Each structure stands twice: as structure tokens, then as C-alpha cells.
Amino acid sequence: MRTEQPKMIYLKDYQAPDYLIDETHLTFELFEDHTLVHAQLIMRRNPERQGEQAGALPPLMLDGQQLELLSLSLDDRALAPGDYRLDDSHLTLQPQQARFTLDSTVRIHPESNTALEGLYKSGTMFCTQCEAEGFRKITYYLDRPDVMSVFTTTVSAERQRYPVLLSNGNPRATGSEEGGRHWATWEDPFKKPAYLFALVAGDLWCVEDVFTTMSRRDVTLRIYVEPENIDKVQHAMDSLKKSMRWDEEVYGREYDLDIFMIVAVNDFNMGAMENKGLNIFNSSAVLAKAETATDAAHQRVEAIVAHEYFHNWSGNRVTCRDWFQLSLKEGFTVFRDAEFSADMNSRTVKRVEDVAYLRTHQFAEDAGPMAHPVRPDAFIEISNFYTLTVYEKGSEVVRMIHTLLGAEGFRKGSDLYFQRHDGQAVTCDDFAKAMEDANGVDLTQFKRWYSQGGTPRLAVEERFDPQARRYSLTFRQSCPATPGQPHKEPFVIPVELGLLDAAGRELPLRLEGEDSAQGGNRVIRVTEAEQTFTFLDIAEKPLPSLLRGFSAPVKLSFPYSRDQLMFLMQHDSDGFNRWDAGQQLAVQVLQELIAAHRRGEALVLDPRLVEALGTLLADDSLDQAMVAEMLSLPSEAYLAEISEVADVDAIHAAREFARRSLAEALYQPLLARYRANRAESQRVAYAAEAGQIARRSLQNIALSYLMLSGKTEILEACLDQYQHCDNMTERLTALAVLVNSSFEDEKAKALGAFAEHFKDNPLVMDQWFSVQAGNPLPGGLERVQALMGHPAFTLKNPNKVRALIGAFANQNLVNFHRADGAGYRFLADQVIVLNALNPQIASRQLTPLTRWRKYDEARQGLMRGELERILASGALSSDVYEVVSKSLA
Ligand code: B3K
Ligand code: ZN
Numbered sequence: 106m107r108t109e110q111p112k113m114i115y116l117k118d119y120q121a122p123d124y125l126i127d128e129t130h131l132t133f134e135l136f137e138d139h140t141l142v143h144a145q146l147i148m149r150r151n152p153e154r155q156g157e158q159a160g161a162l163p164p165l166m167l168d169g170q171q172l173e174l175l176s177l178s179l180d181d182r183a184l185a186p187g188d189y190r191l192d193d194s195h196l197t198l199q200p201q202q203a204r205f206t207l208d209s210t211v212r213i214h215p216e217s218n219t220a221l222e223g224l225y226k227s228g229t230m231f232c233t234q235c236e237a238e239g240f241r242k243i244t245y246y247l248d249r250p251d252v253m254s255v256f257t258t259t260v261s262a263e264r265q266r267y268p269v270l271l272s273n274g275n276p277r278a279t280g281s282e283e284g285g286r287h288w289a290t291w292e293d294p295f296k297k298p299a300y301l302f303a304l305v306a307g308d309l310w311c312v313e314d315v316f317t318t319m320s321r322r323d324v325t326l327r328i329y330v331e332p333e334n335i336d337k338v339q340h341a342m343d344s345l346k347k348s349m350r351w352d353e354e355v356y357g358r359e360y361d362l363d364i365f366m367i368v369a370v371n372d373f374n375m376g377a378m379e380n381k382g383l384n385i386f387n388s389s390a391v392l393a394k395a396e397t398a399t400d401a402a403h404q405r406v407e408a409i410v411a412h413e414y415f416h417n418w419s420g421n422r423v424t425c426r427d428w429f430q431l432s433l434k435e436g437f438t439v440f441r442d443a444e445f446s447a448d449m450n451s452r453t454v455k456r457v458e459d460v461a462y463l464r465t466h467q468f469a470e471d472a473g474p475m476a477h478p479v480r481p482d483a484f485i486e487i488s489n490f491y492t493l494t495v496y497e498k499g500s501e502v503v504r505m506i507h508t509l510l511g512a513e514g515f516r517k518g519s520d521l522y523f524q525r526h527d528g529q530a531v532t533c534d535d536f537a538k539a540m541e542d543a544n545g546v547d548l549t550q551f552k553r554w555y556s557q558g559g560t561p562r563l564a565v566e567e568r569f570d571p572q573a574r575r576y577s578l579t580f581r582q583s584c585p586a587t588p589g590q591p592h593k594e595p596f597v598i599p600v601e602l603g604l605l606d607a608a609g610r611e612l613p614l615r616l617e618g619e620d621s622a623q624g625g626n627r628v629i630r631v632t633e634a635e636q637t638f639t640f641l642d643i644a645e646k647p648l649p650s651l652l653r654g655f656s657a658p659v660k661l662s663f664p665y666s667r668d669q670l671m672f673l674m675q676h677d678s679d680g681f682n683r684w685d686a687g688q689q690l691a692v693q694v695l696q697e698l699i700a701a702h703r704r705g706e707a708l709v710l711d712p713r714l715v716e717a718l719g720t721l722l723a724d725d726s727l728d729q730a731m732v733a734e735m736l737s738l739p740s741e742a743y744l745a746e747i748s749e750v751a752d753v754d755a756i757h758a759a760r761e762f763a764r765r766s767l768a769e770a771l772y773q774p775l776l777a778r779y780r781a782n783r784a785e786s787q788r789v790a791y792a793a794e795a796g797q798i799a800r801r802s803l804q805n806i807a808l809s810y811l812m813l814s815g816k817t818e819i820l821e822a823c824l825d826q827y828q829h830c831d832n833m834t835e836r837l838t839a840l841a842v843l844v845n846s847s848f849e850d851e852k853a854k855a856l857g858a859f860a861e862h863f864k865d866n867p868l869v870m871d872q873w874f875s876v877q878a879g880n881p882l883p884g885g886l887e888r889v890q891a892l893m894g895h896p897a898f899t900l901k902n903p904n905k906v907r908a909l910i911g912a913f914a915n916q917n918l919v920n921f922h923r924a925d926g927a928g929y930r931f932l933a934d935q936v937i938v939l940n941a942l943n944p945q946i947a948s949r950q951l952t953p954l955t956r957w958r959k960y961d962e963a964r965q966g967l968m969r970g971e972l973e974r975i976l977a978s979g980a981l982s983s984d985v986y987e988v989v990s991k992s993l994a
Contacts (some may be wrong), residue, residue, distance in 0.1 A: 111983045116429040116482045122247055123163045124200075125151050126254040129299075131244070133224075135215075135231055135262040137308055140224060141175070144244040146254075151166045162203065165315070167196045167484045168248040172211040173222075180205050181813075196245045202928040203674035205261045205957045209245050218242075219901055219942045227372035228331070229266065230307030232385055235379055237428055237487045250425045253296040261288035261304055267306040267371050269329065272536050273381045275363050291311075293381055295361065296528055298424055303380030304324060305329070305368045312338045313611035316360070317347055319353045324360050328391065329368040337392035340403055340793060341367065358418045367391060367410070371867060374903050374945050376409050379416035386413070389868050389904055395791035397707040397869050400763045400801060402794035402833075407449065412442040412677040423526045424942060430532050432479045432555070436499020437536070440507070443500060450795045453680035456627040460655045460681070461688075463501065465743040467493035468660070471560045472746075473956055476587040478558040480533050485590075485987040488945050494558070502554045502660040506537075508599045508656055509551070510544050513807070517543040535536045550632060551597040556885040558587040561596050561659045563631065569646040575617075576604065576643040578651075580631045582659070588991070598631040601656040601679075602649035604640065607877060609676025615641045626678070628656065648672060667693060671717050680731060690717060691763075696758035703752060708759065710766040718767060722774040729782075732801035740764060741918050751959045753918040757881060768810040779807035783826060791832040805838040812842040812976055820848055827855055834870070841876045860897075866956035871908035886928055887919025889913045910935050914953040919952065922960065926967035929954060933971035936985065937978045941962050944982030951975075951985065955992040959975045969993065 120184070125838050128147035134139060139779075143360070150162060174191065177184045179198065196209075200257040218225035223242030224233050232241070241248040258272035264287040273291025277732070279664050281287050299625040318322045324920050326345055329336045345367070362382045373387035390409040393402055401973070419441060420434035449453045470476060470493050479499045484490050507515045522539035537548045558652045561584040568577045577953035580600070582594035603626045604612045611625030617639040629638055649667055665686075667675075670693075672687035694711045701708055719873040721732050740758055745751035768775065782804035805970040808826065811819045828837035842861060843852050863869035874897075880891055889909060892898060914921050914932050932954060957968035 111485045111986050113485055113834070116427070116480070117818050119427050122151050122154050122249065122252050122469050123154050124148050124165055124247065126247055126252055127830055128258045129254045130258075131256065132259045133261065133304060135260065135267065138214075138216060140213050140231075141210060141213050142162075142213060142244045143208070144246070146207045146209075146246070148205055148207060149202075150198075158318070162200050164197050165200050166195065167245040169196050169237070169245040170194050170213075170964060172213060172245065175210040175212055176246075177206075177210075178208045181208075187884045194241075197792035211244055213243065220945070221372055221374050221903070222945065224304065225372075226900060230309070230331075230370060230372050230413060231267070231305065232307075232368065233302065233304050233380075234385065235373060235380070235462075236300040236378060237301050237491075238300075240302055243302075246299050248299050248506050249403065249427070250298040250300060253298050253424070253528070253530060255296055256293045256302065257304075258293075258304065259288055259290045260304055261286055262306045266308065269307055269309045269311075270510070271303075271305040271329070271366060271383055273301070273303055273383050275382075277469065277581040293362075295381060295422070297381050297421060298567070299383045300562040301379070301421055301424075303378070303383040305383065305385065308332070309368065310335045311366075311563070312342055314342055314346065316349050316365075318349070318359045319376070320359060322363075324349075324362070325364040327364065327366045329366065329387070330392065331369075331371075334369065334388065334392050335919065337394045337397065340393040340398075341391045341406050344407040344410040345414060347449060348409075348445060350447065350488040351411070352415060352418070352441075355444070355448075356418070356441070356516070358415075358523070358524075360417060361422070365414075367413075369496075371904070372902055374943070376405075379420055381417070381421050384413045386410075387872070387904065392868060393793070395793075397833055397863075397866055399832075399834045399872070400793060400798045404446070404450065406796070408442050409444050411445045412438055415441045415445070418523060423523060423530065424530045426530045426532050428490070429480055429482065430477065431487075431490060432495045432499030432502070433531065433533050433536055435496045436479060436501075437503050439496050440502035440503040441821045443504075451728065451799070453684070453694075453728070454734060454799075456654060456681050457734050459497070459686050459730075460685075461740075462494070462744070463497050463658060465740060465746055467497050467658075468560050469956060469959075470494055470560060470588070471498070473958070474588060474994065475955060475988065477588075477737055478556050478557045478628050480555040481554075482735050486948075486983040488984055489987050490950055498658055503542055504601050505597075505657055506540055506548070506551070506749075507552070507602065509630070510540065510546070511598075514544045515540070516660060523917060528578055529575065542729040544876075550595075553594055553596050557584065557596070558585045558590055558595050559593065561593075561598065561657075563598060563600075563652075563657075563659045563661045565649075565651060565661065565663045567663075569643070571644075571646070574643050575639050575641060576637040576647060576938075577637050578602075578649060579635065581635045582631060583634070588994075595634050596657075596659075598659060600631055600651060601626065601628045601653040603627075603650045603653065603868045605650060605673075606645060606647055608939075609672065611678055612640075612643065615710075617641060624709065626653065644691060650677045650679060650682050651683075653677075654681045655685075657669060657955065665689060667711065667713050671713060674717055674735075675720065680728075682844065684731065684735055686716065688723075688739055690714060691738050692744070692747065694754075695739065695759050695763060698762060699744070699748075699755045702755040702762075708762045710763055714763070715767060715770045717772055719774060721776060722771060729803040730795070733802040735811070736803075736806050744914070745959060748959070750961060753922045757919045764810065765813050766788070768813040772811070772814060775807045775810050779804055779811060779822070782807070783822070789892065791834075801832075801834050805834070808838060809845075811844050815847070820846075820851065824851060824855075833872070838870055838875075841879075844876050844880050845882065847882075863988055864897065867897070867904070869903075873902050874898065874905065874908040875912040878909050879916045881917055881919050883920075885913065885917050886923065886931055889920075890931065899940060900935070903943065906935075906939065906946055906950065910950055914950065922964060924963070926964070928972070929968050929971045933975050936975055940978075940982055940985045944984040947982065951988050957992070 126146050130145040132143040178197050215224040220240040260270040270289035272291035274291050277287045277290045277292045303693045310332045311327045312330045314326045331519040367384045371386040371388050376390045377386040393406045414439050425433050518540035521543040564581045613622035615622040622827045670686045670690040677683045694714045744756045782800050823839050828929050957965050
């Protein structure tokens with residue numbers, strides 16, 4: 106908890122460290138009521154700083170929090186309290202020579218660490234989470250990413266309780282001690298910052314495999330889990346091997362150590378952590394088998410395993426100089442894992458999912474009080490900056506570089522980046538420079554994507570001159586002000602586009618100034634506030650397909666008519682834009698319904714939406730996963746994001762009306778698709794592979810529409826699917842549509858049976874909580890409050906908090922935003938409790954309240970009131986303080 110006034114830290118103040126740590130030798134003695142940490146640091150003056158600060162050596166200021174210092178010596182000389190200074194967060198002393206060895210012993214208390222940062226216990230197991238600044242809760246250190254050291258780690262613990270002792274690198278030695286204890290020593294030969302340190306001790310089982318690298322070295326692969334989960338590891342292991350091969354093939358990156366380990370833990374603040382050679386994962390990001398994990402969960406495991414593995418190069422071998430550069434590793438690695446998933450599954454579906462997520466959540470962040478550039482220039486608490494902007498928008502920025510340079514040029518740039526900076530801690534500018542140098546291009550203006558926050562708007566206008574056969578597109582870009590950035594300079598916006606003729610064929614494209622046409626799909630660069638591109642030899646007025654594949658993270662507007670959108674839905678050669686045309690059509694129709702609802706008028710659905718979706722359903726040749734995506738109406742959260750003032754009740758009413766009308770109008774084709782796919786699901790055994798996933802996604806969205814009919818034949822089909830299936834994807838969907846229906850008896854029975862059957866599986870219980878938390882029927886808050894008292898719920902487990910409180914506040918908009926403010930009060934109450942238990946989780950849960958400006962005046966007042974109540978509630982963590990104070994500013 107904070108005792109000093111929180112301080113803003115600025116990128117412009119960055120200075121290289123005064124001292125370096127060449128070697129770090131750690132010994133941990135783990136006990137039930139405390140842990141002793143001995144650290145030997147072989148240190149020297151940083152030569153880079155020597156010139157600037159000639160003369161006497163500067164003081165050495167080590168980071169350290171919540172440590173009880175037991176002994177300290179400098180070059181074997183014990184230091185007395187008068188020889189150093191201690192405060193809440195630092196240990197300061199005066200070295201006498203440029204090279205020295207510092208030994209310290211501290212006592213820490215992992216057994217009572219509920220913040221889950223540093224060394225802590227998850228169940229009976231010891232584990233660590235050090236990124237970003239958790240290592241300072243383990244020992245006194247220069248806890249900053251530009252201090253890179255080799256580590257040896259010895260862990261000692263009681264053998265019976267903790268038979269497995271792990272740390273980074275390769276295993277070196279093991280031995281026994283008196284009193285039933287044993288020890289193991291690990292050596293990591295690669296220099297790394299302290300945030301990549303990891304330690305695990307527990308009673309774990311593992312699945313082992315071998316991967317032969319491109320230079321024919323055998324690497325041992327191990328995934329450690331608690332014994333009861335050993336049957337849920339194969340999917341993660343397969344994903345790991347695929348990732349290792351893909352990184353060799355696509356980036357030429359080979360794994361370096363002799364062993365790569367993953368450990369699954371139940372209590373974890375986020376998805377997973379890329380510690381060198383010893384990744385620690387939230388069990389939800391490792392464990393997956395047919396009976397307990399949905400298709401989405403299987404795909405999430407594959408993506409996160411890949412993401413953490415890819416960090417071995419993009420993050421570990423080449424790391425960040427300071428935390429302002431976080432997107433250097435995160436944006437790049439998200440881009441890498443997205444491309445991996447696209448290669449393993451359906452590329453278009455992956456892109457659709459990612460873009461829908463970005464537009465809904467990152468765009469909202471960009472429009473709110475916590476908006477910041479991909480490379481922020483100031484923060485109070487770095488944990489608050491593991492954001493959608495740094496990750497997802499950061500990935501879009503890397504994707505744009507890829508689009509501008511082409512796959513080959515991008516690979517030349519990444520090769521140069523890895524080769525030039527291996528073993529270094531670098532900046533986003535270094536990344537861009539490698540891309541520039543390898544390709545002979547200038548990215549100066551492009552780099553505004555790193556320094557300017559906010560979502561650019563790109564308005565497009567067309568003009569056609571039939572006599573001159575000229576077709577022009579005028580682009581106007583602007584970007585709204587964000588905190589600290591009132592004015593923005595123009596971005597470089599790559600716009601991938603094509604022009605379609607009346608038959609839906611792509612026209613050859615010749616821009617003014619070019620000698621001949623160059624294909625029908627191309628990327629143009631919008632670099633000015635206003636810019637016109639003229640295409641020549643255009644005989645008839647074409648229909649433009651713009652921003653294909655979502656080639657830039659902008660809000661594009663073009664005055665499409667509904668008929669034009671229907672045309673694009675059917676004819677665009679770009680699968681992403683076919684989906685996007687469908688979304689734009691649905692948005693237009695839904696916005697009309699929202700407005701009608703607000704005026705108190707009767708709602709009438711535009712038949713064109715029925716026709717468009719009916720056409721898709723009738724076409725057997727289409728990818729079923731894409732049909733499922735296109736049948737999904739834009740989410741309530743997205744409709745809220747694009748509203749000037751979000752009227753959640755009107756949004757919900759309009760969207761539900763549209764869903765019911767579609768279900769009624771398309772009942773027969775939906776039922777036919779449902780039955781065919783369900784029959785197939787019953788015929789073949791479950792596999793988490795693309796074809797089956799596509800089939801189930803269409804089956805399940807069809808069921809969710811059909812259930813709106815309230816017909817008994819559908820209720821029976823739903824109950825049959827719930828009871829007779831070999832996988833969680835079908836079972837959970839059946840449960841969810843039942844929960845959202847008005848069949849109260851069947852609902853209660855199914856919920857009871859589900860909980861009874863899965864009560865010993867915490868990850869499945871998380872899904873059970875989420876399904877209920879998301880139920881929009883009246884009384885949502887009371888249901889959630891009752892579930893907080895369920896024996897499987899605890900505020901101490903982040904997955905439970907996310908599953909119940911997070912799902913309620915983020916996905917159940919009508920109940921969370923109920924007019925009396927009780928939803929807000931509930932969330933604020935939980936944040937106040939969580940603030941003391943786990944600041945990172947508390948601060949995350951606050952997000953929906955930070956969006957108060959989106960709502961009507963009455964709700965704004967209620968939301969602000971709750972933020973003020975949190976601010977006044979006592980000693981706030983820096984995490985919660987930063988978010989609340991910026992939201993109220
Ligand atoms: N690098 C970690 C995130 C650490 C978050 C610390 N609050 C996981 C990842 O992005 O791979
Ligand atoms: Zn990452």
C-alpha cells in the first residue's frame with residue numbers, strides 16, 4: 106500500500122543506470138511462515154555514465170519493498186545500520202570502488218502475499234510474478250529492465266511438500282539437506298532483467314516432450330500442473346511445438362536453452378508470463394480438454410502459449426529499455442501470435458475477431474480518461490499500462506509496418522532488429538530504425554503512431570467524372586484530443602482498397618501519374634490531413650472497398666447506402682470487408698431502431714437485414730465460421746462505443762428486437778443449419794480443429810436465435826444438446842441460452858446439475874459464474890450478489906473476480922447500468938475491498954466506471970459519485986489512485 110504521495114514518472118527523465126549487475130546469485134529458503142532470500146550481486150559502475158559523472162562514485166540506490174533486511178555486506182564487510190539508508194522503497198549505500206560485490210539477506214512473507222506480485226503462494230505452491238516491478242518485493246535490486254544480469258538460483262524447501270523446485274535456465278545440481286529438506290540449483294546463461302526471473306516450488310506433475318530445433322538440438326519441453334490436471338495438458342503441448350516450429354519458419358528464430366517449462370497456477374493476475382525458460386501461466390491459459398474447455402478456450406490456450414513462447418526473442422533476448430517501451434515487446438509479440446493463429450486456423454475469422462475486439466474495447470479506451478499513446482510518456486503505476494492500447498493497438502502499429510514494407514521487407518527488418526540488439530534493452534525507435542535501415546525507408550512520420558494517442562478518423566468522399574473517366578477518393582483525417590495531447594499531426598495511414606464494378610469484379614487500378622494499371626487491390630498511403638487519389642480509365646462509377654483487412658486502426662466513414670453494403674457483403678473479394686459490410690449494415694439498422702425506441706415509436710426491422718442474412722444462410726459454399734460471425738449482430742458494448750450518448754436500455758431493446766425478428770423470419774433456415782450441424786457434432790468425436798470449430802460456432806449461434814422463439818421443440822433440442830454432448834462448447838452454449846431464456850424450471854435444474862458435476866473444477870465453475878453474470882434479464886445485480894456467497898467464489902482468486910464481477914460490469918450492460926446506480930455502488934464496494942487485497946485486480950475492475958462520460962447526466966453523476974467514494978475510502982494503492990484520479994480529472 107502506498108505511504109508516499111504517488112509520483113508521476115516521465116519518459117523524458119530517463120537516465121541509464123549508474124551501476125550494472127553482471128551476476129546475480131540467489132538462494133531461497135522456503136518455509137511455511139516466511140522465506141529467506143540471500144542475494145549476491147556482482148556489480149560495477151556503468152561505463153556509459155562514467156563520463157557524465159566524473160569524480161566520486163554516486164550512491165547506489167536499490168529498489169526494495171516490503172523486505173525485512175537481516176544482513177548486508179559490501180565486499181565481505183558487514184554493514185551496520187549507519188552505513189546505509191532504508192526507506193519504504195529503497196536501500197541506499199555508498200560504494201567505495203567501481204567494482205564490488207553486495208550480499209544481502211532478507212525475510213519475506215509469500216504466505217500472506219495476496220497481491221500476487223513478487224513471490225507468493227497459489228494454493229500449496231510457491232510461485233512468482235515479477236513483471237513489471239515485482240522483483241523488488243523479493244530482494245534489494247536494480248529492478249529496471251535495462252539492468253541485465255546472468256542468474257544462478259538455488260531453491261531449498263521441504264521435500265515432501267515441494268518435490269519440484271524450478272527456476273530459470275538449465276538445471277545444474279540438486280541435493281538433500283537435513284530435516285527432510287532438499288535443494289536445486291538452476292543457471293540461466295542468458296543475461297536478463299529481473300522482471301523475467303521466476304521460481305516455482307510445489308507438488309507438481311508434468312507432461313514431457315522433446316522438440317528438435319532447426320539446428321538439430323533437442324530441447325526438453327515440460328508442462329507442470331497439479332496432479333488432478335494432468336489430463337488437460339496435451340493441447341498446450343501441441344500448441345507449444347507448433348509455435349516453436351512456426352517461429353523458426355516465419356522469423357528464423359530458434360530456441361536457446363536445453364529446456365523450456367510451463368507451470369500452471371490457479372491464482373494469477375493475468376494470462377501468463379514469459380519468464381526465461383520457465384513460463385508461468387494462469388491455469389485458464391494452459392488447461393484444455395473437450396469436456397471442460399470450450400473451442401474459444403482451446404484457441405486462447407494456443408494463442409497464449411504461442412505469445413509467451415514468442416517473447417523468448419521479442420522480449421527476452423531483446424528486451425525493453427524502460428517501461429514506456431512496453432509495446433516494443435508486447436505490440437510486436439501480439440502481432441506475432443495473431444499471425445501464428447491466422448496461419449493455424451482461419452485467417453479471416455481471426456482478423457474479424459481481433460478487429461471487433463479492438464473497435465469495441467481499445468477504441469473506448471482511446472476515447473476515455475486513461476487514453477495514452479502506444480508509447481506512453483508518463484505514468485504513476487506501470488501496472489496500469491498493460492492496456493489494450495499498448496498490446497492490441499501496438500500490434501496494429503506493427504501490422505501497418507508489415508503492410509507498408511511487405512512480408513519480405515518486414516522479415517529483413519526483424520532479422521536486423523534481432524541481430525543488432527540481441528542481449529540489449531532497447532526502444533521502439535530502435536525497432537523502427539532496424540525496419541528503416543533494412544529497407545531504406547523513412548518512418549519518421551509513421552512513428553507518430555507511437556507518440557500520439559487517440560483513434561484517428563478517416564472520412565472518405567468520392568467523385569466520378571464519366572467524361573474524363575476519372576474516379577477520385579478524397580481522404581480527410583483528424584484525431585480527437587486525448588489527455589495531454591490537444592492537437593495531433595497527421596498520421597501515415599495505409600489504406601488497402603479495391604474498386605468494384607457493377608458485376609462485383611475488381612477494376613484494374615491506375616493512379617494519376619502512373620503509366621499503367623497495377624492489379625486490382627493495392628495499398629495507398631494517406632499522409633496528409635486531406636489528400637485526394639484519382640484513378641484513371643474508369644468507365645462506370647465503381648463501388649469502393651476501403652480499408653481492406655482493417656489495414657489501419659482508424660474509424661473510417663464512407664456514405665454507403667444499405668444496398669451498397671449488401672452488394673459488398675456478397676461480392677467483395679476481401680473476406681474481412683464482406684464481414685465489415687454486414688456489420689455496417691447491421692449498425693445502420695440498429696441505430697435506426699435505437700432512435701425509434703428512444704422516440705417511443707414501434708420498432709420495424711429493415712427487411713434488407715433479413716434478406717442479407719438469409720442469403721448467407723442459404724449458401725452452403727461459405728465458410729461456416731464466417732457465416733456465424735456475420736450472423737452475430739454488433740455487440741451492445743460496440744453499439745455503446747459508437748454512440749454519442751450510450752442509452753443502454755435502448756441499445757438492448759433494439760438489439761433484442763432485431764434478434765427476435767431475425768429468429769422469426771429465418772426460423773426455417775436456422776433450424777435446418779442447426780439440425781445438420783448438431784447431427785454432425787453427435788456423429789464425430791470432438792477435436793479442437795478449424796473445421797469442427799466452424800461447424801459448432803454456426804450450430805451454436807443458430808441455437809441462440811432459435812431459442813428466442815420460445816418453442817418447445819427448441820427447448821427440447823437445447824436440453825438434448827446440454828445433456829448429450831462430448832464437449833464444453835455445446836454444453837455451455839446450451840446452458841447459456843437456457844439461462845437467458847424464460848424457462849425458469851429447466852434453467853434452475855441445469856444450473857444446479859452443472860455446478861454439482863463440475864464443483865471440483867475451478868475453471869469450469871468460472872464459466873458457470875460468467876454465464877449467470879451475463880444474463881440480461883431483470884434482477885441481474887441480485888443474482889450476482891447471491892453468487893458472491895457461493896462456496897466456489899472468492900475475491901482472492903482473480904479468475905473468480907473476472908468471471909463474476911468482471912463479466913457483470915462489462916457484459917451485462919442493462920443490469921450494471923440500472924438507473925438507480927446500484928450496479929455502480931456494487932462495483933465500487935468490490936473495488937474498495939480488492940484495493941487492499943490485490944491492487945492490480947482492483948484497478949482493472951474499475952474500467953467500466955471510468956467510462957462515465959458516455960452516459961446520460963443522471964448516470965454520469967452516479968458513476969462519478971462512486972469514483973469519489975473510492976477516492977475518499979482511505980489508503981489507496983497507486984494502481985487504484987491513478988485510475989480514479991485521472992477519471993475524475
Ligand atoms: N508480459 C506479461 C504481462 C505482465 C503484466 C504485469 N502486470 C504477459 C504477456 O504479455 O505476455
Ligand atoms: Zn506479452
